[in-house]
Amino acid sequence: MSDGYRIVVLIKQVPDTSSKAGVNPDGTIDRARAKRMLNTFDKYALQKALEVKAAHGGEVLAISMGPPPALEILVEACEYGADKGYLLTDRRLAASDTLSTAYALHKAVQYLGRVDLVFTGLQTTDGDTAQTGPQIAERLDLPQITYCERLEIVDGKARVRRVVEGGYQWLETPLPALITVANSATKLQHKRFGGVYAVKELQRHKERMDQTVFIVDLDKVGADSNKAGLVGSPTVVGKTWKMGEIGGSCVMFLGDSPKHNVEHLMARLKEDNRHIEELIQ
Amino acid sequence: MSNLADVLVIADQLQGDLQPIALELLGAARGLAEKLGVKVQALVMGHELGDIPQRLIWNGADEVFVVDQPELKEYTTLTYRRATISVLEGMSRPPHIVLCGATTIGRDLAPRIAAYFETGLTADCTELDIGEYEHKGKADPSKVGTFHNCLYAIRPSFGESLKARIIGPWKNPQMATARTGAMVPCGEDTTRTGKITVIPVKFEDSDFRVKVIETVRDVSKAVDLTGARVIVSGGFGLASAEGFRLVEDLASVFKKSAVGASRKAVDAGWIPYAHQVGQTGKTVRPALYIALGISGAIQHRVGITHSDVILAVNKDESAPIFQFANYGIVGDLFEIAPLLKENFKKAFPASKEV
Numbered sequence: 001m002s003d004g005y006r007i008v009v010l011i012k013q014v015p016d017t018s019s020k021a022g023v024n025p026d027g028t029i030d031r032a033r034a035k036r037m038l039n040t041f042d043k044y045a046l047q048k049a050l051e052v053k054a055a056h057g058g059e060v061l062a063i064s065m066g067p068p069p070a071l072e073i074l075v076e077a078c079e080y081g082a083d084k085g086y087l088l089t090d091r092r093l094a095a096s097d098t099l100s101t102a103y104a105l106h107k108a109v110q111y112l113g114r115v116d117l118v119f120t121g122l123q124t125t126d127g128d129t130a131q132t133g134p135q136i137a138e139r140l141d142l143p144q145i146t147y148c149e150r151l152e153i154v155d156g157k158a159r160v161r162r163v164v165e166g167g168y169q170w171l172e173t174p175l176p177a178l179i180t181v182a183n184s185a186t187k188l189q190h191k192r193f194g195g196v197y198a199v200k201e202l203q204r205h206k207e208r209m210d211q212t213v214f215i216v217d218l219d220k221v222g223a224d225s226n227k228a229g230l231v232g233s234p235t236v237v238g239k240t241w242k243m244g245e246i247g248g249s250c251v252m253f254l255g256d257s258p259k260h261n262v263e264h265l266m267a268r269l270k271e272d273n274r275h276i277e278e279l280i281q
Numbered sequence: 282m283s284n285l286a287d288v289l290v291i292a293d294q295l296q297g298d299l300q301p302i303a304l305e306l307l308g309a310a311r312g313l314a315e316k317l318g319v320k321v322q323a324l325v326m327g328h329e330l331g332d333i334p335q336r337l338i339w340n341g342a343d344e345v346f347v348v349d350q351p352e353l354k355e356y357t358t359l360t361y362r363r364a365t366i367s368v369l370e371g372m373s374r375p376p377h378i379v380l381c382g383a384t385t386i387g388r389d390l391a392p393r394i395a396a397y398f399e400t401g402l403t404a405d406c407t408e409l410d411i412g413e414y415e416h417k418g419k420a421d422p423s424k425v426g427t428f429h430n431c432l433y434a435i436r437p438s439f440g441e442s443l444k445a446r447i448i449g450p451w452k453n454p455q456m457a458t459a460r461t462g463a464m465v466p467c468g469e470d471t472t473r474t475g476k477i478t479v480i481p482v483k484f485e486d487s488d489f490r491v492k493v494i495e496t497v498r499d500v501s502k503a504v505d506l507t508g509a510r511v512i513v514s515g516g517f518g519l520a521s522a523e524g525f526r527l528v529e530d531l532a533s534v535f536k537k538s539a540v541g542a543s544r545k546a547v548d549a550g551w552i553p554y555a556h557q558v559g560q561t562g563k564t565v566r567p568a569l570y571i572a573l574g575i576s577g578a579i580q581h582r583v584g585i586t587h588s589d590v591i592l593a594v595n596k597d598e599s600a601p602i603f604q605f606a607n608y609g610i611v612g613d614l615f616e617i618a619p620l621l622k623e624n625f626k627k628a629f630p631a632s633k634e635v
Contacts, residue, residue, distance in 0.1 A: 040548055095420070098404075102396060129404035131392040134358075138396035143490040144358055146389045149554075159494070163554055164385045165295075166505075167498035171357075173491045182554050183547075230421045234401035238414050238431075238448035240438060243579070250593075250603045254611035261610050262620040265592075266628035268608065274590055277629040279511050279535050279569055 004058025005116040005153075005175075008109055009049040010136070011042040011062055011077060013070040014126040038073045041121025045181040047188050048151055049119045050081045056153055058116070059083040063108050065093060065101065074213045080188055085213040086112070092218055092229045098127070100232035102135030107223040108216065109140060117158065118178040122147060133180035143173045146180040285430060286453065287344075288314045289322040289376035291365065292337055293386055295356075295498075299333050301507065302382035304466035306459060307341035309409050310380055311467050316411040317430055320344055322376060326364045328354040338475035341467045347479045352489075355496065356386050359488045362393050367482045369398075369454075376454045378432050380409070383458040395456050401449030402456040403434035407463045407564065407583065410435065414448045424451060432457065437583045462507040462564040462587070506539050506558060511569045512588075514541030514558055515551075516581075518574020518595060518614055522551040527618040528573055534625050541565070543575045559584035571621070573614045577602025594618070 015034035049060045062077040064070045065088040074085030088108045096104065109115060118140070123130035130146070137144035149168070150161035162169045163182055218225050226232060251268060253261040269276050288310045292303035303323075310321045323342040325333055327349065334345045348364045369375055379394070381387035383405045395402035410433040416424045428450035434457040438445040449455050506512060513532040515525050525540065532538040541558040542551070558565055559581040570588035574595060575581060582605055585591060593606035594614045603609040610617055 097401065098392070099396060099399065099401065130388050131395070131402060131404055134389060134392035135396040138393045144389070144393075145491065146358075147385055147554075162385075164496070164498065165555070167496070169496045170494040171491055172494055177491075183550065187550075230418075231423060234399070234452040235403060235447050235449035236416070236418070236424070237438075237445050238433070239446045240443045243437070243444055243583075250606045250609045252598070252603065252609045252611065254598055254609075258610075258612050258616045258620055261612060262617060262624050265608055265610060266624050269590075270628065274569075276569070276625070277631065279537075280625060280629050280631040281534060281536050 007049045007117045010120040013073045014039045039124045045119040045121045090217040095230035097233035097235045098131040104228045106139035107221040111221040116175045122182040137178040142178045144178045147182045286374045286377040287320045288378045291381045292325040305464040308466040309464035311341045334477045344476045364482045379454040379456045381458045383460045400452040403447040408435040509539035511535035511538040512541045512567045513571045516543035516575030517545040
């Protein structure tokens with residue numbers, strides 16, 4: 001292909017659960033106060049998209065659905081090397097489940113016209129469902145390969161190594177196709193704006209942002225608002241409750257040398273009749 | 282018999298080998314079907330399936346739909362999608378509930394099926410139940426009402442110490458995937474009888490777009506976390522991929538052992554995703570679970586709750602893992618792991634029974 005590939009990568013901004021900010025005493029997350037980050041698996045997806053572009057030419061278009069602050073991750077994706085970013089944001093998208101999220105996002109992909117490859121992360125760290133990618137593929141009538149860990153483009157087809165129980169599988173799919181990325185051998189490279197000129201370069205980039213990152217809503221992408229958001233979601237969260245407290249009775253060994261701690265543990269395991277002998281080779 | 286439709290399990294098999302998750306789902310489905318007063322159905326797809334349909338009956342199915350064709354010898358998304366949709370659309374009454382394993386097959390297939398039927402799907406459930414639901418939501422008047430016989434699909438919610446009950450009575454089938462190890466099989470009873478129906482499926486050219494070039498499954502190397510009696514897991518405290526040698530070394534002391542990992546260790550790229558235990562990995566039920574350098578985030582806790590004995594080693598005595606472990610050693614795991622190896626062997630000479 002002379003003009004290279006049109007590659008879409010779908011990314012999401014998620015609460016950073018590794019930081020303490022915004023985590024209430026009862027373990028729930030206050031999304032307004034929580035630190036936000038680019039979903040880990042989406043970094044792998046972005047990396048794969050950029051690798052395909054580096055090897056074969058073309059452009060990388062990042063799409064995210066979320067409230068206005070999610071613009072941050074589109075800017076971030078562009079700093080890593082994506083060519084354009086699109087934020088699908090609309091009040092009517094609140095409380096979307098995976099089905100209605102996939103509906104809205106597939107409309108956003110269609111809005112971009114011809115697409116050769118769609119990358120998504122395997123799953124998000126906040127929803128953890130791994131459902132949105134395949135549901136978008138279904139809506140777009142695309143072949144899909146999930147759990148991708150390696151990828152190469154050969155003769156205009158994607159060859160993907162997919163994780164399966166107890167091993168892996170090499171699959172080949174024609175394009176266009178949707179691929180969900182489980183991990184990546186390579187980490188995202190340094191952002192484009194490094195070195196001495198970083199500040200000026202970034203400034204210039206930000207001035208160009210209005211031609212780089214775009215905001216669209218349901219109407220703009222031609223989506224039916226009855227199929228999006230809460231109204232379009234066949235599932236709701238009926239109830240949440242705190243997980244039962246467990247334990248609190250851990251027998252601790254900490255006062256002694258490592259050697260003695262381990263020996264005391266063995267004695268205690270015998271005393272408690274834990275039948276460890278049955279487990280030893 | 283109630284006037285509700287039945288509960289259908291999509292049964293995973295690999296190369297004619299019925300997967301444990303299929304039996305677990307049948308166990309869960311029996312529980313749901315008895316509450317609803319309906320039957321348990323199973324759908325199995327593949328080629329040269331032999332006695333698998335019969336075994337599904339022995340393990341809790343009342344009725345089995347079989348699609349046994351050469352095109353299905355190996356799992357691919359689009360062929361299994363076509364077969365599943367054909368069977369469901371051909372049924373006189375579509376099921377009330379459809380259950381799938383949260384495996385690399387189930388998590389690949391179920392979302393496509395749910396999107397095709399535009400119905401709800403809850404991922405990676407740890408509990409399934411039946412109950413009532415009253416929806417008062419003013420935000421969406423189309424959903425308001427009281428609903429009976431809903432599937433309660435219960436899952437731990439994102440990184441929080443919460444469980445969420447997901448409800449979707451507005452659309453049938455109500456679908457869920459369940460994690461390996463989370464449900465309990467009902468046990469094989471060879472006197473059970475049921476109906477087996479073979480269904481022919483017609484494929485389209487577009488179903489063969491994706492080709493399988495090669496599949497490498499090394500059974501000896503397969504990470505059998507769900508079948509292991511002892512799991513030794515490593516976390517971020519291992520500091521590097523090399524740290525997992527310590528984990529493997531300690532695991533070698535035990536029979537039927539496996540190496541596990543926390544999400545942070547997998548995300549750091551130290552060990553493949555297949556080893557991940559916890560919310561996004563697998564739920565495990567070993568006799569002994571040893572956690573080396575794992576802080577014990579809520580996702581991990583959810584995955585190991587069913588272990589008989591949990592032993593944790595961590596240098597931070599305030600690590601959350603000590604709140605739910607049975608035994609804890611505070612200290613440097615690089616010192617303690619080799620000591621554990623030596624002392625387990627010394628203190629518990631292997632039992633003579635074979």
